[in-house]
Amino acid sequence: MTVDRTRPVDGAGADGTEPGRLYGPEFAADPRRVYAALRAHGDLAPVELAPGIPATLVIGYDAALEVMRDAGRFPRDGSRWQQDVPADCPVLPMLMYRPNTLSANGPVHARLRSVITDSLDRVDTGALRGHVETAAARLVDAFAADGEADLIGQYARVLPLLVFNELFGCPPEIGDRLVEGMSGIFDGTSAEEANAVLNRATRDLVAHKRATPGADVTSWMIGHPAELDDDEMAEQIALLLGAGTEPEQNLIANGLRLLLSDDRFGGDLSGGSLPIEDALDEILWTDPPMANFGATFPRQDVEFRGRVLPAHRPVVISYAAANTDPSRTPHQRTGNRAHLAFAAGAHTCPAKGHARLIASAAIEMLLDRLPDMELAVPPDELEWRPGPFHRALVALPVRFPQQ
Numbered sequence: 195m196t197v198d199r200t201r202p203v204d205g206a207g208a209d210g211t212e213p214g215r216l217y218g219p220e221f222a223a224d225p226r227r228v229y230a231a232l233r234a235h236g237d238l239a240p241v242e243l244a245p246g247i248p249a250t251l252v253i254g255y256d257a258a259l260e261v262m263r264d265a266g267r268f269p270r271d272g273s274r275w276q277q278d279v280p281a282d283c284p285v286l287p288m289l290m291y292r293p294n295t296l297s298a299n300g301p302v303h304a305r306l307r308s309v310i311t312d313s314l315d316r317v318d319t320g321a322l323r324g325h326v327e328t329a330a331a332r333l334v335d336a337f338a339a340d341g342e343a344d345l346i347g348q349y350a351r352v353l354p355l356l357v358f359n360e361l362f363g364c365p366p367e368i369g370d371r372l373v374e375g376m377s378g379i380f381d382g383t384s385a386e387e388a389n390a391v392l393n394r395a396t397r398d399l400v401a402h403k404r405a406t407p408g409a410d411v412t413s414w415m416i417g418h419p420a421e422l423d424d425d426e427m428a429e430q431i432a433l434l435l436g437a438g439t440e441p442e443q444n445l446i447a448n449g450l451r452l453l454l455s456d457d458r459f460g461g462d463l464s465g466g467s468l469p470i471e472d473a474l475d476e477i478l479w480t481d482p483p484m485a486n487f488g489a490t491f492p493r494q495d496v497e498f499r500g501r502v503l504p505a506h507r508p509v510v511i512s513y514a515a516a517n518t519d520p521s522r523t524p525h526q527r528t529g530n531r532a533h534l535a536f537a538a539g540a541h542t543c544p545a546k547g548h549a550r551l552i553a554s555a556a557i558e559m560l561l562d563r564l565p566d567m568e569l570a571v572p573p574d575e576l577e578w579r580p581g582p583f584h585r586a587l588v589a590l591p592v593r594f595p596q597q
């Protein structure tokens with residue numbers, strides 16, 4: 195169909211199409227069908243993130259890059275938007291303004307981000323790999339004798355948390371409370387209570403590290419010349435925990451699903467040559483762990499690519515749809531890192547290298563220990579968690595010869 199580029203992106207166009215629903219069981223089961231239908235709108239599509247919560251979804255690859263690189267027209271900070279959103283709105287915890295680098299613009303963003311990037315850059319990759327291997331060995335030991343496991347609950351979910359605790363010098367008692375708070379926020383249930391638990395735990399970690407600094411990311415952030423105060427520190431730690439664990443879990447799990455279910459990759463599993471990096475490239479293009487995110491909030495109506503984007507309506511980047519934009523499909527995904535899974539522009543993920551290393555070491559360790567692993571259910575029976583932002587399996591049941 196021809197796109198009428200003078201039409202606002204409001205979904206109530208002359209073609210009578212409804213906004214795409216990024217919520218509910220149908221979206222969770224088959225997001226690609228929703229993205230395919232949205233292509234009729236061109237690069238920008240009207241969607242609902244939750245019932246009654248409209249947004250513009252950027253689904254074209256070039257358009258996504260343009261938005262991510264234009265912080266002037268597409269600024270962060272949804273505080274004006276959230277004034278009109280009900281307190282129990284399920285997407286509020288993920289999109290609400292927080293005093294962290296993700297919500298910040300301009301010099302405030304640059305200051306907060308420099309603390310994060312400078313501290314993450316000090317992480318030794320050999321040590322990071324060691325943390326992953328220790329965590330992986332401990333988790334596999336716990337289920338290797340059972341002959342079966344759920345690789346979400348018993349592996350992919352827990353491993354990034356164990357690695358986070360090591361990297362950030364976090365004692366297990368505080369780590370447990372961090373996880374409890376963060377899970378509540380991602381699940382969108384009892385956000386207020388989850389926020390309170392998370393707040394207390396991050397503040398306790400900062401106090402602990404101010405008293406007993408060590409060779410860890412929290413201590414490096416505290417010692418950074420930007421001199422973040424306790425509140426600023428706690429907010430950035432909460433962001434790092436959320437940003438560093440949930441998508442990491444999904445990259446590990448989605449990579450494992452592909453390796454275990456797709457003949458192009460699985461054929462070699464027990465042959466000793468594991469194309470893990472190829473599988474990760476494929477996933478980062480086709481099933482990125484964060485499917486739709488990077489919300490910006492135009493402060494006035496913005497004319498963009500011949501369309502009008504209304505003020506204060508979230509503009510959300512669909513990394514998943516942009517990566518699979520039919521007009522830009524790459525000939526070759528293997529070894530091709532031009533995907534948008536880690537975003538681009540000022541807010542691009544500062545931990546791409548760490549994220550990739552953690553996932554690839556986690557998968558390698560698991561398949562080295564249990565090379566004859568196979569899925570315990572047909573791949574099309576695997577269930578996906580609802581919600582617009584992540585591409586996340588509910589469970590990944592496998593079986594293998596007992597050890």
Ligand code: HEM
Binds near residue numbers: 307483489541
């Ligand atoms: C597979 C794993 C990961 C994926 C797919 C991923 C993806 C992303 C994406 C898409 C963004 C942009 C969000 C936006 O623009 O609003 C982002 C930002 C960010 N990520 Fe990651 N990430 C991963 C792992 C990590 C890890 C391990 C850490 C830290 C230890 C981390 C820390 C951050 C931070 C702090 C930001 C915000 C940067 C800013 O606002 O300037 N991420 N990530």
